[in-house]
Amino acid sequence: MAASIQSIKAGCRKVMCIGRNYADHIAELNSARPKQPFFFLKPPSSILLPGAGPVLRPRGVTMHYEVELGLVMGKTVRDLDPEDTKGAMDAIAGYLLAIDMTARNVQDEAKKKGLPWSIAKGFDTFMPVSNLIAKSRIPNPQNAHIWLSVNNEVKQSDNTELMLFRIPRQLSDISRVMTLEAGDIILTGTPKGVGPVKTGDIMRAGLKVDGKDIEEANLEVP
Amino acid sequence: MAASIQSIKAGCRKVMCIGRNYADHIAELNSARPKQPFFFLKPPSSILLPGAGPVLRPRGVTMHYEVELGLVMGKTVRDLDPEDTKGAMDAIAGYLLAIDMTARNVQDEAKKKGLPWSIAKGFDTFMPVSNLIAKSRIPNPQNAHIWLSVNNEVKQSDNTELMLFRIPRQLSDISRVMTLEAGDIILTGTPKGVGPVKTGDIMRAGLKVDGKDIEEANLEVP
Ligand SMILES: [Mg+2]
Ligand SMILES: [Mg+2]
Numbered sequence: 001m002a003a004s005i006q007s008i009k010a011g012c013r014k015v016m017c018i019g020r021n022y023a024d025h026i027a028e029l030n031s032a033r034p035k036q037p038f039f040f041l042k043p044p045s046s047i048l049l050p051g052a053g054p055v056l057r058p059r060g061v062t063m064h065y066e067v068e069l070g071l072v073m074g075k076t077v078r079d080l081d082p083e084d085t086k087g088a089m090d091a092i093a094g095y096l097l098a099i100d101m102t103a104r105n106v107q108d109e110a111k112k113k114g115l116p117w118s119i120a121k122g123f124d125t126f127m128p129v130s131n132l133i134a135k136s137r138i139p140n141p142q143n144a145h146i147w148l149s150v151n152n153e154v155k156q157s158d159n160t161e162l163m164l165f166r167i168p169r170q171l172s173d174i175s176r177v178m179t180l181e182a183g184d185i186i187l188t189g190t191p192k193g194v195g196p197v198k199t200g201d202i203m204r205a206g207l208k209v210d211g212k213d214i215e216e217a218n219l220e221v222p
Numbered sequence: 223m224a225a226s227i228q229s230i231k232a233g234c235r236k237v238m239c240i241g242r243n244y245a246d247h248i249a250e251l252n253s254a255r256p257k258q259p260f261f262f263l264k265p266p267s268s269i270l271l272p273g274a275g276p277v278l279r280p281r282g283v284t285m286h287y288e289v290e291l292g293l294v295m296g297k298t299v300r301d302l303d304p305e306d307t308k309g310a311m312d313a314i315a316g317y318l319l320a321i322d323m324t325a326r327n328v329q330d331e332a333k334k335k336g337l338p339w340s341i342a343k344g345f346d347t348f349m350p351v352s353n354l355i356a357k358s359r360i361p362n363p364q365n366a367h368i369w370l371s372v373n374n375e376v377k378q379s380d381n382t383e384l385m386l387f388r389i390p391r392q393l394s395d396i397s398r399v400m401t402l403e404a405g406d407i408i409l410t411g412t413p414k415g416v417g418p419v420k421t422g423d424i425m426r427a428g429l430k431v432d433g434k435d436i437e438e439a440n441l442e443v444p
């Protein structure tokens with residue numbers, strides 16, 4: 001696979017994200033618990049590379065952070081079986097940590113009117129990412145601890161074992177609808193603790209495996 | 223610009239589509255007339271090249287056709303002024319005719335629940351395209367006649383002059399949210415006459431300028 005997050009952004013043709021994949025996050029947004037996973041797209045143009053500056057808050061937008069484990073696909077996948085854990089793992093080339101920035105008021109309005117989420121999720125800079133995390137650094141992606149702080153106050157801190165729909169099921173559901181291609185990115189959902197940030201707030205995020213920080217996952221957005 | 227529709231698909235990183243952009247189509251779906259345009263993403267993986275086979279109807283899906291004029295972007299655009307017609311035209315590298323296939327029952331369910339449209343719009347093969355249409359072939363994209371037939375019965379046939387939000391406004395609204403990049407595709411909305419197709423139906427579509435068929439726009443999907 002490509003060696004850098006820069007080349008991942010340059011080659012990315014699709015970012016698919018799962019909604020409501022951690023029970024406590026569903027409760028905090030007063031959302032219905034889905035019987036099956038649902039997904040939405042973010043445009044590759046929303047990816048904000050490490051060191052590329054701040055998240056830009058559009059005028060009138062209430063901007064929320066959602067820290068998520070990201071998967072970088074390494075091969076073409078169609079119609080994956082949801083039980084095919086090996087197939088899912090083989091299709092993943094690496095990981096990243098990402099913040100699925102969301103224009104919450106725009107999204108709330110879209111939900112109310114039955115309109116698409118693409119704008120609420122798709123502004124430029126609305127997907128800060130860490131450096132690429134080598135696959136070997138996360139032996140089990142369902143046992144990684146992800147966290148996010150705002151101005152050094154920890155807001156999100158949970159283990160990926162809490163996902164309602166696990167990674168093979170996610171890749172299965174997506175790949176039954178649309179072909180996954182090498183370089184596509186999947187964001188696997190956010191744990192509880194989402195909230196607003198304003199211009200000037202410093203977001204930091206990271207990922208631990210077995211209690212140890214994975215350095216490449218460290219993310220700081222001014 | 224790249225010379226073929228194949229290279230357009232290979233390089234495409236974003237397909238943005240406008241909803242409800244022709245008054246009579248809004249009426250037929252009993253939708254509210256938008257005060258401002260709204261947009262959604264289709265994944266590049268949904269593009270079906272000319273001659274690449276049929277549209278695949280997923281089990282249980284009511285599949286609707288929507289014929290649309292497509293714009294292929296030729297340069298990076300940010301924050302375009304809605305009055306900047308020249309800027310908009312300069313940013314367009316060429317055109318295509320496309321069918322924005324829609325899983326209407328999936329979309330209706332998503333609307334009701336306030337969920338994203340990405341799945342309803344994003345299945346593989348859900349964006350049949352014509353060959354690339356050279357920019358010079360359509361001197362005024364707001365005066366082109368687009369049509370679609372199913373089994374030789376004409377279902378859609380209207381002029382792009384009927385768009386509620388014209389192309390510069392569309393590019394302005396999109397580019398104020400997300401950077402448009404060379405190779406991105408914009409679908410400009412569908413006129414009235416959308417409806418279901420089933421497996422085995424033959425869709426044909428085309429585009430006329432000044433009453434004359436533009437050959438590259440001819441689209442046939444078995
Ligand atoms: Mg999210
Ligand atoms: Mg959407």
Ligand SMILES: [Mg+2]
Nearest residue numbers: 288322411412
């Ligand atoms: Mg459409």
